[in-house]
Amino acid sequence: MQRKIVFVVLLAVSIVSLVYGTFFRKILVYDNLEKFERLKNIGIAIKVPGYEQGSQSFEVQSQWFTEPEVVNAMTFDGISRYKDGRLISNYPDLKMLKGRMPCPT
Amino acid sequence: MEKIRLKIQLAAVVAVNIGVVNWHTVCFPVLNCHSCPISVFACPLGVIGQFAAVGMIPLSVVGLLILTGLVAGRFLCGWVCPFGFVQELLYKVPYMKFGIPGWMRFIKYGVFAGLVVAVPVFLSTSSPLYFCRLCPVGSIESAIPWAVMRGSADAIGLSARLAILFGIVVLAMGHRRFFCKVLCPLGACLSVFNRLSIVFPRRNEQCTQCASCGTTCPMETGRKKGQVAVFAPNPEECISCLECRKKCPTHAVQLWG
16 A cells, blocks of 8 residues: 555656656756857957847847757757856857757767 | 567667657657767756756656656666667677676666766766766767767777776676666666566466576576565566566566556
8 A cells, every 4th residue: 555655646746747847847048148258358249139238238148948958958068057047058059959969978 | 578578679779779860858768878979869867967967857857767667667678778788698798707796786876876966966067977978878879989970089088988888898798787787877766666666577376486587587686595586685676577487487477467
């Protein structure tokens, strides 16, 4: 009986996490902030809406990814965490995370 | 049954590396490197490690692993995993055979906790201790093909990987499924659920308690005299390969029911 209860609880947990993770979870990923910082420091204008208005008010692009899309991006080491805690693309453009690239490891 | 298993293993090697389609949004719960140029699915361990590095839990992958464990336990290790199949072939090579102490099977839980989760969390995925950088499957399916295709590679990193791969190949020739038994972190995850899984070898009323099944088990789950392989002492190691059924004089072992 104890075994059946554990089985049912774990089954429920697995199904809920699988369904939520696959279909409902959304993760916000930002454009490569480190790249913007570097380019801004050497005086190159970035064609991102709002960025060239000044460091106080610039807006970088961001996009909501589903968890399977993030899984795909993780397979080629496409996402990391910026120093302020935001998830950022390791590639120049967020659109590159939707494709398939070889993992550098 | 042995021939059916062999055919399924061969089909699985092709199916997960056929390269015609790429479903890297989906993990398949066997050890198969997604960096392989022709891989179809993502590797659950690689994804867990990458998510751990950014401080997240991949819910869909964790859910998939728990669900797989509850339904099939380590059945996929015995019937589908390409590297398990390779190790079975390696063991057929005439070479000095040896046993290992029972405590060594606990190493794989440490490998999962340490190299798959803790290293990316506390160091990073670029750390040389990160599991994917040491994984023998990654070496076969990714590091070597990419080094050949690019014509260049990190010499020290590749040499270390090849040394580990060589060591595991030699150990797998001497001991049946050495990597599965001692080092595989995915096997560690699935083995936790083996006692609860639906698909698992069970004895029916025809069993005469002769314990002959224990002598043939590749995972050595029942080597002690008088104990029956599918029940004791380590059912979490059972990969449902049904080698025990082959030896059973009354065919009392069945996969479920």
